[in-house]
Amino acid sequence: MTLVLDGVGVRQRGEIWLDDITLELPAGMTVLIGPLAAGKTTLMRVAAGLLPPTSGRVLVDGKDVTPVSVRKRSVAFVYQQFINYPSLTVYENIASPLRMDRSFPKKEIDRRVREVAGLMGIGELLGRRPAELSGGQQQRTAIARALARPVDVLLLDEPLANLDYKLREQLRADLKDMFAGSPGVVLYSTADPAEALTFAAPTVVLGEGRVQHAGDVADMYDRPPTLAVAATLSDPPLNLLPGVVRDGRIECLGASFPAPGAQDSGRPVVLGVRPHQVTIERTGPGGLEFPAEIRLAEVTGSTTFLHLLLPDRRHLVAQLPGTQLFTPGEPAVAYVDPAHVFVFDEAGGSLLAASAAEVDLHG
Amino acid sequence: MTGRGADEISTTGATVAGGQVTGEVLTGDVLAGAAREAPGEQDASRADTRTRNNRAWFLVLPVVVSVAFTAVIPLMTVVNFSVQDIFSPTDRIFVGLDWFRSVTRDPEIRAALLRTLLFSAQVLLLEIPLGVALAVSMPRRGVGVSAALVLVALPLLIPWNVVGTIWQIFARGDIGLGGWTINNVLGVNFNYTLDSTDAWITVLLMDVWHWTPLVALLAYAGLRSIPDPYFQAAQIDGASAWATFRHIQLPRLRGVLTIAILLRFMDSFMIYTEPFVVTGGGPGNATSFLSILLSKIAVGQFDLGPAGAFSLMYFLIVQIVSYVFFTVLTRTGR
Incomplete structure (x- = not known):
């Protein structure tokens, strides 16, 4: 089973929602990640057949299904909101897509409902109505409803976004097991990099209605091909600093670090540093050193996010381990190891080097 | 109403107070005396950090005064009428519950009650499904939304007696568009001034025309929230x-x-203006609903005693049926 989007574009009221999307999704799970308003939901609605694309085609197993109504397609959809039929019990909710199909005998429906309900851990709740369930149970019901009928294309649009983090982690693990080896195409959208990295499935990064990059998510995390991909896959957000190439060094806000290949003097670059690569204690020689002022320390328990004000009024966030207390207004020094600095082209944002040693810029 | 007000005020202190004395201590200055009688030891045993402030009562006062002036006192006048036989402002005798007895036995009033109940039932059976159907078929988005809303809301914007006048003319066989069409195009003999069934249908259709839009608008608002x-x-x-x-x-x-059914029941059960304008309760007693009969007794015959007893019972019936509707509707299907 494959799902192919061939040059799919969507325009609504003069705005481009999706721009020339071409993707080939194999059987099994694919993760679609992108920031808010990237077009994830639009892409899923086109894939489901809920929204006809303005241009391009949708093919399932090589067959063009673009004009086929969603009622006639073999799809299932799980929404970010918990969508269940309020007047039906959990059992009836899960059974409803099977009943509509008409090819399932009564016994088979019962068997399948109990099987997926067991799989989703809601086997005890079959007699309840959605209003009598917690948010996590409601979403499990919605997912069970989508899983009950074997479909060619299963779409999950940020299904865990409205759940609290404990349930999210638990369901994430359950879903990963469930979709491994699925014969149909499973497209799972999220805005959470941790979710994409956990699933470790083929990943498509969507941004501003375009496919930014597609490939292995761990590779993309280690070597983000563009600034947009790096930003999408970084949580907490990537620190961005302006840099200039100068005779074998890269200068940044009065500091500099050696990069033997940096010879294209005067060329501006953008430096990207993940917050957990910033420290406030010297780790070794040759690092970037910034005098800074402490603005705010956010303590979450296992981590402390330290917001620093650098020269030139630039902001830098450091992710420090454990609970550390700081006084806002006090001075500090921020250290960044050049081995963990991404160097991006200022124009276009493509990755030039994933560390100082890799830099290869000649005039 | 005042009782509820007192409850709300007292809860400001309820969180601080110990469980068993809450009711006594906190009902404000009215019961402050009772609080003082409470054992002194108990007061001393826990730190009483509450600030006593009874000024809140003054805030309720305007409501109490206006409700008393506009509702309670006039209602009491009716109660007063209902237990006396009044011959002249200076000549009256107390008759106890005699008027209530005679009202419950009056065949004319009994017939009017049945007629009104039947009318309300028919109104609900027609307007609720029709209103919901209308709401479902109204567009959910686009330019059609405003057009549909204005069109549907139109009958609601017309004054009630004008609605009556419109239908009085519309249903006439000689000059009314509707009546003329039924008589001359459909070939059915229709005359609401002579035939009781025709009069009933006219009044019922008028109510459906006038009030189905309310049900439709309420239902539409509910549908839009999905x-x-x-x-x-x-x-x-x-x-x-x-x-x-x-x-x-x-x-x-x-x-x-639930709201729509309650509103439509109460309104249709108390319908007066429109049938009064169209049929005046006739022909005969065919469309003489409780309210029309009541105004005939109170204003036409000036029988204040029976009218008082009648209105009190009328009021109670509306209250009871509304309460039953509300309880049933909010409990079923939960």
């Missing part, structure tokens, strides 16, 4: 239009339909 994904989910499941209505739209309408 997020799009519900409809998409139904589409993906391949659910029929009926199944979508039954399992997605109808459950969401429970709240607004």
